[in-house]
Amino acid sequence: MESRKKGSELNSKKTEVMVISRKQESPKCDIFINKVKLKQTEKFKYLGTIISNDDKTNREISARTAQAKINFQKMKTILTNKYISIETRKRALQCYIEPVLMYGCEAWTISKQIQNKLEATEMWFLRRMLQIP
Template identity: 70%
Template sequence: MVVSRKQIAPECNIFIGGTKLKQREQFKYLGTLISSDGRNKVEISSRIAQAKRSFQKMKVVLTNQCISIQTRQRALQCYIEPILMYGCEAWTISKQTQKNLEATEMWFIRRMLRTPWVAKKSNEKVLKEAHTKRSLLNKIRKRQATFFGHVMRKGKMEHIVTTGMMEGKRSRGRQREKMLDGLTKWLNAGRVTQALTAAMDRDVWKDMVANATKQGT
């Protein structure tokens, strides 16, 4: 695989024992789909689909009105959300991806309440009936921040990959948003450099993550 921003990826010829390896646009590594464009769109879409399939398998329990909504929400958090959030520590969440994740969260809640779309109830009203608030994106950001803090303080190869700079000129047009950019905004850390500095102090970073999590609920 060649990871590139170009619409047509450069061809890479690798031979082993005289046999040419087939170049792939995506492949699964440790349960995560890696794409040649370097984006997380395919992986996140795959995670959403897997979580919905798992929800359907547990539909008898999760939509059972004889079980309290609080208990069913706990079941959702234990069995469905881990499938959805697997590997989310490395996700770069764009505005469209954020909308998709928020829509998925409401998809779960509406089905647990057995609220049809034709009922034309707003998301706010559905959340009120479920006695809950949006929390999925907040959980993802918290996991990203916790993982990022470990990576920074460990100071190994992951640290170099995250903070390293590449030589050469930047491409024309708007630059892609990085995972660290979104995390810095969520933490209200000001600049990326301030977030990097704060991450080196475990106590300071822990307080920043706790405050951001509280504000995000």
């Protein structure tokens, strides 16, 4: 193994394999390293983005939405403060919350349903920012 000569090691206990397929059920894939069979997975997190074998972005968008709402709650005292102008609060929302929601969006496959979900999330932020029930 050329990589071993260079000092690179692969931990077969931590390494997983994922088959990406358009079929309903993923094909089985048996890959062995040092006589150890690698575990096959349906999804994993890479650089903060969930990658799934069915190429659906629903899980990723749900995770991003949840994280953005958590961040909104952490900044709630600023974002809902009536003594801070609405423009400043909107700018804070754009700077601190939207990047969390939209991280990795360049690779998303957007359907009408997902677009509606993102718009609903935006409205959720604005209603709470303006303290509208």
